[in-house]
Amino acid sequence: MKVCKFGGTSLASAEQMQKVASIVMADPERKIVVVSAPGKRFKEDTKVTDLLISLADAALSNGDVKEALRLVVSRYEQIALELKLSSSIVSIIEDDLLSRLGTKDEGEREFIDLMKASGEDNNAKLFSFYMQSLGVNAHFVDPKDVGLVLSKEYGNAQVLPEAYENLYKELRNKDGVLIFPGFFGYTQEGTLVTFPRGGSDITGSIVAAAVQADLYENFTDVDSVFAANPNVVQNPMEIEELTYREMRELSYAGFSVFHDEALIPAFKKGVPVCIKNTNNPSARGTMVVNERNYLINPVIGIASDSGFSTIYVRKYLMNREIGFGRRLLEIIEDEGLSYEHMPSGIDDTSVILKGAQLTLEIEARIVDRIEKELDADDVHVEHDFAMVMVVGEGMKKMVGITAKATTGLARAGVNLHMINQGSSEVSMVFGVKATDADKAVRELYNDFFVATKTPVL
Amino acid sequence: MKVCKFGGTSLASAEQMQKVASIVMADPERKIVVVSAPGKRFKEDTKVTDLLISLADAALSNGDVKEALRLVVSRYEQIALELKLSSSIVSIIEDDLLSRLGTKDEGEREFIDLMKASGEDNNAKLFSFYMQSLGVNAHFVDPKDVGLVLSKEYGNAQVLPEAYENLYKELRNKDGVLIFPGFFGYTQEGTLVTFPRGGSDITGSIVAAAVQADLYENFTDVDSVFAANPNVVQNPMEIEELTYREMRELSYAGFSVFHDEALIPAFKKGVPVCIKNTNNPSARGTMVVNERNYLINPVIGIASDSGFSTIYVRKYLMNREIGFGRRLLEIIEDEGLSYEHMPSGIDDTSVILKGAQLTLEIEARIVDRIEKELDADDVHVEHDFAMVMVVGEGMKKMVGITAKATTGLARAGVNLHMINQGSSEVSMVFGVKATDADKAVRELYNDFFVATKTPVL
Numbered sequence: 001m002k003v004c005k006f007g008g009t010s011l012a013s014a015e016q017m018q019k020v021a022s023i024v025m026a027d028p029e030r031k032i033v034v035v036s037a038p039g040k041r042f043k044e045d046t047k048v049t050d051l052l053i054s055l056a057d058a059a060l061s062n063g064d065v066k067e068a069l070r071l072v073v074s075r076y077e078q079i080a081l082e083l084k085l086s087s088s089i090v091s092i093i094e095d096d097l098l099s100r101l102g103t104k105d106e107g108e109r110e111f112i113d114l115m116k117a118s119g120e121d122n123n124a125k126l127f128s129f130y131m132q133s134l135g136v137n138a139h140f141v142d143p144k145d146v147g148l149v150l151s152k153e154y155g156n157a158q159v160l161p162e163a164y165e166n167l168y169k170e171l172r173n174k175d176g177v178l179i180f181p182g183f184f185g186y187t188q189e190g191t192l193v194t195f196p197r198g199g200s201d202i203t204g205s206i207v208a209a210a211v212q213a214d215l216y217e218n219f220t221d222v223d224s225v226f227a228a229n230p231n232v233v234q235n236p237m238e239i240e241e242l243t244y245r246e247m248r249e250l251s252y253a254g255f256s257v258f259h260d261e262a263l264i265p266a267f268k269k270g271v272p273v274c275i276k277n278t279n280n281p282s283a284r285g286t287m288v289v290n291e292r293n294y295l296i297n298p299v300i301g302i303a304s305d306s307g308f309s310t311i312y313v314r315k316y317l318m319n320r321e322i323g324f325g326r327r328l329l330e331i332i333e334d335e336g337l338s339y340e341h342m343p344s345g346i347d348d349t350s351v352i353l354k355g356a357q358l359t360l361e362i363e364a365r366i367v368d369r370i371e372k373e374l375d376a377d378d379v380h381v382e383h384d385f386a387m388v389m390v391v392g393e394g395m396k397k398m399v400g401i402t403a404k405a406t407t408g409l410a411r412a413g414v415n416l417h418m419i420n421q422g423s424s425e426v427s428m429v430f431g432v433k434a435t436d437a438d439k440a441v442r443e444l445y446n447d448f449f450v451a452t453k454t455p456v457l
Numbered sequence: 458m459k460v461c462k463f464g465g466t467s468l469a470s471a472e473q474m475q476k477v478a479s480i481v482m483a484d485p486e487r488k489i490v491v492v493s494a495p496g497k498r499f500k501e502d503t504k505v506t507d508l509l510i511s512l513a514d515a516a517l518s519n520g521d522v523k524e525a526l527r528l529v530v531s532r533y534e535q536i537a538l539e540l541k542l543s544s545s546i547v548s549i550i551e552d553d554l555l556s557r558l559g560t561k562d563e564g565e566r567e568f569i570d571l572m573k574a575s576g577e578d579n580n581a582k583l584f585s586f587y588m589q590s591l592g593v594n595a596h597f598v599d600p601k602d603v604g605l606v607l608s609k610e611y612g613n614a615q616v617l618p619e620a621y622e623n624l625y626k627e628l629r630n631k632d633g634v635l636i637f638p639g640f641f642g643y644t645q646e647g648t649l650v651t652f653p654r655g656g657s658d659i660t661g662s663i664v665a666a667a668v669q670a671d672l673y674e675n676f677t678d679v680d681s682v683f684a685a686n687p688n689v690v691q692n693p694m695e696i697e698e699l700t701y702r703e704m705r706e707l708s709y710a711g712f713s714v715f716h717d718e719a720l721i722p723a724f725k726k727g728v729p730v731c732i733k734n735t736n737n738p739s740a741r742g743t744m745v746v747n748e749r750n751y752l753i754n755p756v757i758g759i760a761s762d763s764g765f766s767t768i769y770v771r772k773y774l775m776n777r778e779i780g781f782g783r784r785l786l787e788i789i790e791d792e793g794l795s796y797e798h799m800p801s802g803i804d805d806t807s808v809i810l811k812g813a814q815l816t817l818e819i820e821a822r823i824v825d826r827i828e829k830e831l832d833a834d835d836v837h838v839e840h841d842f843a844m845v846m847v848v849g850e851g852m853k854k855m856v857g858i859t860a861k862a863t864t865g866l867a868r869a870g871v872n873l874h875m876i877n878q879g880s881s882e883v884s885m886v887f888g889v890k891a892t893d894a895d896k897a898v899r900e901l902y903n904d905f906f907v908a909t910k911t912p913v914l
Binding site for chain 2: 245248249261264316317319320322323325326329330332333336337338339340341342343344345346347348396397398399400402403404406407408409410411413414415416417418419420421424425426427428429
């Protein structure tokens with residue numbers, strides 16, 4: 001059996017829902033369909049989830065709830081009308097929203113999660129209603145009824161281990177097509193809680209893992225994952241197959257096809273994932289697998305992410321001082337910051353982190369603490385770096401990849417402020433000035449994907 | 458004024474002492490001479506310091522003190538005879554040793570330090586006696602009389618700040634040539650303590666810093682510092698000038714001209730250092746300075762050091778876990794280990810350290826602790842790595858150095874297991890299999906010092 005997940009743009013309108021229905025009906029193995037809330041229909045459109053957040057805000061601030069509610073309901077109404085569905089489904093949705101609004105005094109965070117989750121919940125009901133209208137034996141599944149139990153962390157819930165058994169028992173042998181709302185579940189006590197960003201992807205991955213699906217199909221609005229960001233590189237190559245580890249490294253550095261951590265449940269159960277396009281379902285898509293033959297194409301993609309800062313620390317005899325690195329990280333941690341890399345020399349070390357974490361105040365305090373508490377000779381912070389990543393499974397085992405990459409970057413006149421290679425077997429990270437990032441990505445893409453395929457040395 | 462320091466081989470025999478005397482007399486600016494104990498005269502010879510350690514051991518274990526003592530005294534006696542000195546200096550030395558031997562029950566560590574330090578102490582007396590015999594106004598200086606005060610750490614003493622003032626006051630304006638024994642000083646309470654390894658270099662550097670010398674000349678047995686290890690590269694280039702930071706990075710990776718940390722006192726006071734050859738004093742030597750024009754030769758040397766191991770740790774979502782790196786280093790520290798580098802990916806990190814620290818037992822315990830305490834998905838240790846360093850001031854500001862290095866290493870078929878660039882502005886570190894280290898050094902030396910000087914990209 002296959003579990004398919006459809007994103008917001010795939011379910012944003014009647015036309016899109018028709019595509020999704022055809023896709024589901026085209027393959028009898030597609031037994032479980034995880035749905036998002038209706039997304040944007042066009043560039044300036046507003047996602048239903050955002051309309052719901054506005055509605056929740058209006059309710060909490062005693063603002064214009066009526067108008068905000070109308071905006072939400074009308075989105076479903078329009079879809080129902082175009083799909084020629086009975087208006088009863090719209091009443092069901094409106095009643096559901098009114099009943100949720102009635103709980104606003106029971107706790108703000110509970111209320112916000114409950115309102116946000118209605119987007120997926122009602123869309124699943126609507127889609128199920130539509131599938132039934134097409135004569136499909138479709139059923140809406142309430143995550144509460146099938147035991148999708150999560151930790152009690154509003155907006156950031158984690159799946160509990162028993163959820164997998166519950167879902168297996170309840171879903172594995174059910175008849176018909178099951179329509180499952182993404183993004184939320186329930187605590188052991190029955191309170192609704194939502195996942196962090198990318199929540200429907202997480203639901204899809206958990207369900208696919210739980211029912212031990214043969215394939216988890218993640219439908220979105222691109223034909224595949226590309227070897228580089230199409231906004232930076234013109235017509236980048238489509239990736240046919242990549243490993244989980246490669247996907248994760250690429251996602252980390254700005255490939256936002258979907259939330260990479262969402263894949264972990266499927267990965268851990270060994271369920272292969274296929275990324276496909278709702279608008280072009282015949283395109284092969286990109287397979288995310290456990291292993292691939294990396295000898296054919298050792299490099300799978302070039303990614304980059306900006307907004308990094310480095311805290312540089314120099315102290316004589318640093319390398320003799322047992323505990324220096326640990327104490328430095330303690331200060332970083334103490335200030336609530338997470339770091340990405342920590343390259344170190346003999347007498348100096350740098351901590352590279354997301355610059356958005358550093359306010360002027362935090363930055364000044366950290367510099368001061370490192371100087372005083374660690375008795376450092378020099379501490380300074382530099383901003384506006386980008387991390388450019390060359391990603392590819394088995395890179396560590398091939399000679400010459402680094403030479404090819406650094407030669408290209410030198411040719412493009414990009415100065416390397418940092419290289420991190422040696423821990424990950426799947427990537428090589430180059431720290432460059434943010435202003436050089438696009439140039440670096442284009443050069444590396446050209447070197448590894450366009451230029452005459454000289455064999456790697 | 459200049460402070461000169463002569464190493465053990467420079468003072469190992471009468472012939473060598475004559476060379477040293479001529480060097481000192483050739484320049485009236487050479488006012489303070491720091492001397493080591495007599496070193497090896499030929500490859501299989503034994504250093505006086507080692508004879509003294511045997512003597513101390515014999516005394517402590519009630520062994521054959523007489524024979525061990527004779528071996529020490531005869532070394533000085535032979536030098537005195539050949540220099541045609543009065544036998545009174547030999548009696549002075551023998552009496553001094555007998556008096557030191559008499560203190561063996563006052564504490565073992567005190568006794569060992571006292572015995573070891575006699576090598577330099579008596580050699581300074583002998584050399585001073587010899588200089589006087591040549592008609593030079595030379596004086597032996599007792600470190601106790603001039604306030605070289607150290608922390609009370611036997612065999613590992615650190616200089617105390619007040620020593621600098623004391624030495625300035627006592628030495629700066631003294632007449633004649635001062636002969637100062639290296640390697641030891643005294644605690645505030647007057648107990649003799651020795652420096653760690655490389656101790657005479659430390660004394661020289663402290664004295665040069667204290668008297669604000671114009672130059673600190675460190676005489677050894679090579680014409681200069683070389684751009685690569687002569688045992689690996691045939692006839693490597695001589696380095697005319699390098700910075701303290703470059704010297705330190707080179708020393709760290711196996712360039713053992715002298716103990717690099719010894720330079721710090723001179724460095725902090727801005728005293729330039731010259732490394733010269735006692736056996737060829739007219740050779741220019743190598744200057745160690747604060748700054749140099751690195752545009753001419755961005756790379757100054759290639760060094761390598763072997764015996765490294767890596768502890769690889771993988772855990773999903775490691776990069777989301779605030780405190781993971783710190784907790785990992787806490788375990789490393791808790792086991793009493795110091796580490797060199799810690800490259801990190803998204804889900805994995807490696808700790809690179811000197812393998813000699815890892816017994817099988819410690820290794821097993823660390824792997825177990827990381828698995829359990831940090832709940833890691835994979836932990837394993839790999840051995841037999843070497844770190845190959847390309848050292849050069851200002852490397853960070855030049856485009857293309859990395860490309861040149863990695864291209865060379867690829868051509869030589871060397872697989873890069875780690876690259877660390879980005880903290881030090883002076884070096885780039887490549888982790889390779891120990892079996893590839895010499896090949897890597899030769900290739901890099903060839904690329905940066907021999908091959909047609911293509912301009913750096």
